Amino acid sequence: MKRVQFEHSAIPYMFIAPQIIIIVVFFLWPAAQAVYQSFLLEDAFGLSSQFVWFRNYSDTIFNDAWLQAAGFTIVFSTLVTALSLGLALLLAVKANEVIRGASTYKTLLMWAYAIAPPVAGLMGNLMFNPLIGDLYIFMNSIGFDFDHKLDPYDAGFVVVLISVWKQVSVNFIFFLSGLQGIPKGVQEAALMDCKSSTRRFWTITFPLLAPTTFFLMVINITYAFFETFGIIDTTTQGAPGGATTTLVYKVFQDGFRGADIGGSSAQSVVLMIMVLVLTVIQFRFIEKKVHY
Amino acid sequence: MAQVELKQVRKTYPNGAEAIFGVDMQIDDGELIVFVGPSGCGKSTLLRMVAGLESVTSGDILIGDRVINDVSPSERDVAMVFQNYALYPHMSVRGNMSYGLKNRKMDKAEIERRITDAAKMLKIDKFLDRQPNQLSGGQRQRVAMGRAIVRNPQVFLFDEPLSNLDAKLRVQMRIEIKKLQRRMNVTSIYVTHDQTEAMTLADRLAVINEGRVEQMGAPMELYSNPRTLFVASFIGSPAINLIPAKFDGTSLIAGDMALAGFSDLPTDKDLVLGVRPDVLTVSDEGQFSINVDLVEQHGGENLIYGSLPSMVSDAGDVQEICLKASQSLLPGLDEKMTLAFNPEDAFVFEKDTGARLK
Numbered sequence: 101m102k103r104v105q106f107e108h109s110a111i112p113y114m115f116i117a118p119q120i121i122i123i124v125v126f127f128l129w130p131a132a133q134a135v136y137q138s139f140l141l142e143d144a145f146g147l148s149s150q151f152v153w154f155r156n157y158s159d160t161i162f163n164d165a166w167l168q169a170a171g172f173t174i175v176f177s178t179l180v181t182a183l184s185l186g187l188a189l190l191l192a193v194k195a196n197e198v199i200r201g202a203s204t205y206k207t208l209l210m211w212a213y214a215i216a217p218p219v220a221g222l223m224g225n226l227m228f229n230p231l232i233g234d235l236y237i238f239m240n241s242i243g244f245d246f247d248h249k250l251d252p253y254d255a256g257f258v259v260v261l262i263s264v265w266k267q268v269s270v271n272f273i274f275f276l277s278g279l280q281g282i283p284k285g286v287q288e289a290a291l292m293d294c295k296s297s298t299r300r301f302w303t304i305t306f307p308l309l310a311p312t313t314f315f316l317m318v319i320n321i322t323y324a325f326f327e328t329f330g331i332i333d334t335t336t337q338g339a340p341g342g343a344t345t346t347l348v349y350k351v352f353q354d355g356f357r358g359a360d361i362g363g364s365s366a367q368s369v370v371l372m373i374m375v376l377v378l379t380v381i382q383f384r385f386i387e388k389k390v391h392y
Numbered sequence: 393m394a395q396v397e398l399k400q401v402r403k404t405y406p407n408g409a410e411a412i413f414g415v416d417m418q419i420d421d422g423e424l425i426v427f428v429g430p431s432g433c434g435k436s437t438l439l440r441m442v443a444g445l446e447s448v449t450s451g452d453i454l455i456g457d458r459v460i461n462d463v464s465p466s467e468r469d470v471a472m473v474f475q476n477y478a479l480y481p482h483m484s485v486r487g488n489m490s491y492g493l494k495n496r497k498m499d500k501a502e503i504e505r506r507i508t509d510a511a512k513m514l515k516i517d518k519f520l521d522r523q524p525n526q527l528s529g530g531q532r533q534r535v536a537m538g539r540a541i542v543r544n545p546q547v548f549l550f551d552e553p554l555s556n557l558d559a560k561l562r563v564q565m566r567i568e569i570k571k572l573q574r575r576m577n578v579t580s581i582y583v584t585h586d587q588t589e590a591m592t593l594a595d596r597l598a599v600i601n602e603g604r605v606e607q608m609g610a611p612m613e614l615y616s617n618p619r620t621l622f623v624a625s626f627i628g629s630p631a632i633n634l635i636p637a638k639f640d641g642t643s644l645i646a647g648d649m650a651l652a653g654f655s656d657l658p659t660d661k662d663l664v665l666g667v668r669p670d671v672l673t674v675s676d677e678g679q680f681s682i683n684v685d686l687v688e689q690h691g692g693e694n695l696i697y698g699s700l701p702s703m704v705s706d707a708g709d710v711q712e713i714c715l716k717a718s719q720s721l722l723p724g725l726d727e728k729m730t731l732a733f734n735p736e737d738a739f740v741f742e743k744d745t746g747a748r749l750k
Contacts, residue, residue: 291465292465
C-alpha cells in the first residue's frame, strides 16, 4: 500500500519546539542535574565536591527520618486522595440534584479552586492559631486536647484538612461535569429499572464516572505528593519532630535548609522512581477496570 | 396486561409553562395507541408522565385499577424504549437486559430464561455478550426492546424509538414492533411525529396539538373523518390540499373558482377547503385547473404538484395543489391540467377555529 508522504520541512519541528524546549529546560535538565548531583558530595561551603557513587543514597535513604517521612507521605496521600475524592463526589452528586440556586451553589463550591496552596496554608494557619484561631478554639471547646504544635496526629489532621479543602473544589468541578456527561436517557432508564437510588448510583452512575475518577485519582496523588508542599511549609513546616514531613518537604529541608545538595538530590531521584512506579501501576491495573 | 386511563391529566412546569391541558383517555387492554403530533406538542411529556419520569400536576393516571401518580417509575410495571436507546454503556447486552430483573430480585434461572427467549425473538442471541458500543444502530434498538420485553410489563412505552434509524431499517423495525406487540398482546403507547409510522402502527391514534388531544380514533377514521383542520393537515401523506375559500350562499369561492355542491355553510366566515390528493381526478369537465410545477415519480404512483394561477396571496405565494395519479399519467412541466373532485369527499373547515363544518 502506498501512503501519502508529505515533503519534509522544518515547520512541524518549529511548531513543537516551544513544548520541547519547556520540557527539556524545566523537566529533563533539572532531572539530569538531580541524578548527577546525587552522586556528588559537597563540602560545607559548596566550594568543592567529590564523586561518591551511591553514598548519598545509603546515607539519606532508609534512615529513620526518611522512613518516617515516607510513612507519613503514604498515609497523607491516601487520606488526602480518598477524602477529597469522596467529598467532592458527594458534593457533586448533591449539586447535580439542586434545581433552585444551582449556579450559586456551584460557584461557591468552586471558589477554593482559585486559591494557591500556600495561601490556603496561611488561612489554615490563622484558623489553627492558638490565640485567635477559630478552629483551634472550637476543637478545644468540644473536648479535644488539641495542639498541633505538639501532637503529631493533630498536626497531621491540620495538614490533611487544609489539603483536602483545597483540592475538593477541583475534584468537584470534574465530577460535576462528569455527572452532567451521563446521558439523561440512561439515567431515566435506570430510574425505571431500579428503585433504590443508592443502588442506582453504585451500579450506573459510579461506573460511568470511572474515567473521571481515574483521571482525578492520578491528579490527586500527584497533588498530595508534590503540591501540598506549600500547605505544609506555611502551616507545620514538617513539625512536630518531622511528623508532618512529606518526602518532597524533606527534599526541600535537606537541600535548602540543610545545604546537603547531594543527599537531597538522591532523595528526589528516589521520589521520581516512586512516582514513576506508581503511575505505571495506576495505568496498568486500574485503567483496565475503566470503561471509556 | 392492563388498561390505562388518563383522567383530566395536566402538566404545568415550575416556571409556569403549561404542557398538557386536561387529557382524558381510555386505553384498552392489549391496544397499541400512538400519540402523534408536531414536535413540542406535549406527546412525549404525556408519555413520560405515564412512565413516571415527569410528575403529574393534576388529574389521575391509572394502570389497571391503580392510580400511579405517586408510584415510583420502577414500581409502575411499565417498560420504556427510549429514542436514543439509552443502553447502559458499561454493561453487556445481557447485563442491560438483566439489570432491571436483578434489581427486582428475580430468580437467576428465570432471568436467564427470559433473556434467552427475548433474544431469540429479537434475533440478538448472538450479541448477548457484546458491549453496546460494538453494536449497530438497529441492533441497539433491538437490545433496547429486549430490555423492555424481559420485564414482561403491563404496559410498553415507546418514545420515538425509530427516529434514529435509517429509512429502510425504520420500516423494517416498524413492522417488527407491530408483530411483536400483536404476539405479546401488551398494552402499548407509542409516541412519534411521523404520521406514516402512526397510521401503520396504531390500533387507535391520538393526534396531539399544543397539549390537547385534538382527536382520537382508528387511523382510517381520522383520515377520512377528521374533526379539525389540524388533524386533517397532520394525517395523510402527501398532505391534504388546503385552499382558503368563502361561501356565497350557493357555492364555495376560491380565487376565480366557484365550486358547486356545498350548502349550509356560513357566509360571513373565512373557510378552508380540504381536498385529499387522492380524491382529485383529471377530468375535462373539471372544476379548476392547475399549472404543473413538478412531478415526483414514486414508482407505483406519481405525485403531481401544481399551482392555482388564480390564487396568489398578497405576499406573492402561489396556492400549491398536489394530486396523486397513476404512474401512466406523466404531464410535462407548465402543462395545464383540469381537475375535479366529488364535493362529498372534500372537507370544509372554519379558518379561525379550525373546526370542521362539513
